[in-house]
Amino acid sequence: MITVASPLLSRKGYYGDFGGRFIPEILYETFESLTAAYHGARQDPEFWKKYVAILSNYSCRPTPLTYAEGLTHYFGGAKIYIKREDLNHTGSHKLNNVLGQMLLAQRMGKHRIIAETGAGQHGVATATMAAKFGLECTVYMGAEDVERQYPNVFWMRQLGAQVVPVTSGTQTLKDAMNEALRDWSANMATTHYLIGTVCGPHPFPEMVAWFQSVIGQEARSQILSQTQQLPKAVYACVGGGSNAVGIFSGFLEDTDVELIGVEAGGLGTHTPHHAARLASAQASIGIAQGYKTQFLQNSDGQMQDTHSVAAGLDYVGVSPVLANLAQIGRIRVTSALDAEVIEALKLTLRKEGLIPALESAHGFVQAFKEAANYTSQDAIIINQSGRGDKDIFTIAEALQDPDWHRFLRRRAVKD
Secondary structure, X not given: OOOOOOOOOOEOOEEOOEEOOOOOHHHHHHHHHHHHHHHHHHOOHHHHHHHHHHHHHOOOOXXXXXXXXXXXXXXXXXXXEEEEHHHOHHHEOHHHHHHHHHHHHHHHOOOEEEEEEOOOHHHHHHHHHXXXXXXXXEEEEEHHHHHHOHHHHHHHHHOOOEEEEEOOOOOOHHHHHHHHHHHHXXXXXXXXXXXXXXOOOOOHHHHHHHHHHHHHHHHHHHHHHHHOOOOOEEEEEOOOOHHHHHHHOOOOOOOOOEEEEEEEEEOOOOOOOOEOOOXXXXXXXXXXXXXEEEEOEOOOOOEOOOOOOOHHHOOOOOOHHHHHHHHOOOEEEEEEEHHHHHHHHHHHHHHHOOXXXXXXXXXXXXXXXXXXXXXXXXXXXXXXXXXXXXXXXXHHHHOOOHHHHHHHHHHHHHO
C-alpha cells in the first residue's frame, strides 16, 4: 500500500531565505482559496484514500527499484540501484503531482486546467489526467521546446489538450510559465494553474513536494528491503527540482546518506550556455514568477538565456526547497555537460537496456563519476525520473546517426 509522507514544510511559505509569495493583488483571493483547499486535503482521509487508489491502480505505483547489475560490474564499486519513475504512467514522475492537483481542482470546482511544460512530460501527464477527469486543458510550451519535443506535443493534442507554442523570450520553459500566469490572471474563476515543479508562489513548492514525496518514501523502503541498509548516496537531476525533492525527501533525516543534485552544465559553466543555478557562481538571489530563489540573471535583475541538451532542465530558476538545502549544506549540487549526458545515456543503453530521459541522464553522469569511489558493500540510488523515448530527435542528432540524417533528407524531398 502506498503512503504519502509529509514533505519538508515551509515556514509561512519560506524555506530559509527562499520561497514566499510575490503576486499581484488580483491573484490574492485565488491563492488563498488554493491554500485553503490544499490544507483541507491534507487533513481529509477521503482525499488521500482516493489519491492512493488512483496512484496504485491507474499509475502503476509503486515503481520498482532496479538493481543495475551491468553498470555495477562495469564500474566495480558500489551496487547501483535505479528508481524507475520511467515506469510511472505517462513515462515520468510528473503524474504524481498532476494527479494530486487535479483532485484539488475538482475540490475547488474548477473545470479548466492550464499548465506549462518544457520537456513535455508534465504536459503529457496533465493532458492525460484532464482526459481522465473530463476537464478542459491548455498547455503552454516554448516554441523551441515544441520543435525538439514533438512526440510529447503530438500526444498532448491527441489527448484533447490545446498546446500553445510560446514565441516570446527564449521560447523555453521560463516563457511558457509567464504565459500560463497571464492566462490564469484572466481566468481565475474557472481555471486552476497546475504548476509542474517545486517552484512558484506558496503553496506550490510545498504542495508539489508533498505529492512527489511518494518517490522517496518508496525508494527508502525498497532499498532497505533489498540490501538491509540505507544507500551511501542518492543522485537526481535538477531542473525546477520536483524529482530531486521527491526522492531526497525519503532520506533527508538520514544524515549519513549524501544527496546529490545534478544541474545542466550545457556547454560549460564558464560559458553563457548552461542552466547551473546552484552549481555555478553565476546565479544570484532574485524574485521572479512569484517567488524568491537563485536565478541566472544579470546585475539589473533581467533573466539570462539558458541552455541544455535536455529541454526540462533549462529553467532559469530553481526550487526554493533545493536552494535552501544547498545553502545549509544538506545537498551537494554539481553539473553535467551535454556531451557527458549523451555518453552516460549510451552506456546505460548498452549495459542495462534502459533509456533514461536526457534530463535523468544528468544524474547518471555524476553517479558514474563517483561509483568506483565506494566499496562493493555500498549501495547508491539514481533516480530515473523519466524515459527517453521523447528525446529521439535530440539524441539522434547528438549522435550524428547517419540513418537519421538519411531519413530527414528523404522527408525533405517528399515535402
